[in-house]
Amino acid sequence: MTLYSKVFTTPSPPLHPLPPTPVGLLQFSNLFCLSGQLVQFCQGQHGSKLVLDRLREGTEPERNLVREELGLPGSLGLILETRNMFFRKIILALVETDRRTRVEVVEQVKRNMEVFLRIENVVEFIQMVFAIAGERRA
DSSP states (O other): OOHHHHHSOOOOOOSSOOOOOOTTSOOOSSGGGGTTOHHHHHHSHHHHHHHHHHHHHSOHHHHHHHHHHHTTTTTHHHHHHTTOHHHHHHHHHHHHHOHHHHHHHHHHHHHTHHHHHTSTTOHHHHHHHHHHHTOOOO
16 A cells, blocks of 8 residues: 555445435525525525525514615615526515514605616616505605
8 A cells, every 4th residue: 555545545435325415415494594695695596586485484683684784774775786587586575574674665755756866777676666665645
């Protein structure tokens, strides 16, 4: 045996093979596992789907985490300016499932209506926010 084979030995295979991983590779039980990365997850198709599912089926603390990491309601204008539809879906899900977010986002939209209406393709988003909140506007 050479020095290299002693130092870099190949590990023996496990006696019992590991069970196959489910499709999607990673499984998260809650959004706290993604803390610090939620903004990135909300920007893409697959990550936003995971976040949406947890917003609809998860807990209030998870919704609070998403709201805080996105910086809502203060960051609403910046998020809308990105024109990212995945972000918009996340915000609508928060408005739908979290009373605090609903109140804060509606107030932010009312305060900044003129500015928000200058953003491309935002009228439908605003109408949806008001419809979820049960208000007639826009």
